[in-house]
Amino acid sequence: MIDLPSWVSWSLFGLAASSICAIIGLSIFAVLSGKFxxxxxxxxxxxxHRTFMALFRLFLYPLLALSLLDFASVAPAYAVLQYTLGLVLLVVGFALAFWITFQMGWRNAFGEKHGLKTQGWFRISRNPVYVATWVGMIGWGLLANTLLVWILLALWATMYLLAPVFEEPWLEQQYGQDYLDYKRQTRRFL
Incomplete structure (x- = not known):
């Protein structure tokens, strides 16, 4: 662990936490108000879109910095197991999330209507990108091994847990009965 002044760690944490909470808050407010x-x-x-992307970057970049700068090593007895498991989960989870996103299409992933995806990983889960990302987040937490990173990863996981609530009405509006049939046949997560 780099010997950082505590204000640096707390500043990175505060920026990341407030950004992800702003995303969640704006999403909830939009659904409840119905105004946008x-x-x-x-x-x-x-x-x-611009606000979401800016806020997500203001979450992700401080999280990355905090993960590297506030890294806490694992006790030697558990280090090989924890780091190996963490690395495998991180690589598999995020690689799979990116692969599925590429298959779906970046524009489709960010709310543009470019066809309802129901094949491949989408036969197993309506939200395979979120599930794969959760796997990657667990690996990330095991590698960073610090409470502040775990808290930020938990907030990110919560955002992905809530995201289908925000997306599903849009998907129903865009794809109608095709989406309702798909929704009835395929689980939200697993």
Missing amino acids: QFFPPPSGNSWQ
């Missing part, structure tokens, strides 16, 4: 749609954004050039 935040996630998925209505278009790639909307204020919602």
